[in-house]
Amino acid sequence: MAPPHNPHRRLFLGRGAAVAHAAAAAVLLPKAALASLSEEQDLARRLAFNHLHTHERLALVYAQGEQFVPAALPTLNHFLRDHYSGDVGVMDPDLFHLL
Structure with missing residues (x-):
């Protein structure tokens, strides 16, 4: 028997993946992008x-x-x-x- 569908779990996992993606992008920014951030x-x-x-x-x-x-x-x-x-x-x- 399959477990019941839980939309809240999927929403949580989707948002968690988006946050992880944004955090990884912030860590992996090239130096040129970091320099442009300092100009801001x-x-x-x-x-x-x-x-x-x-x-x-x-x-x-x-x-x-x-x-x-x-x-x-x-x-x-x-x-x-x-x-x-x-x-x-x-x-x-x-x-x-x-x-």
């Missing part, structure tokens, strides 16, 4: 937020490559303020890279 670091880094409490929206370029845009940091600090008291703190700029 000069691109603008963007963030976009929608504040659920104040209904404010923000979309901006906060860095150009590794250099922060000076006017963007106070704008982000103000947007991420305590919405109860209005107190504005100073966020660690490296946190924005993680976001």
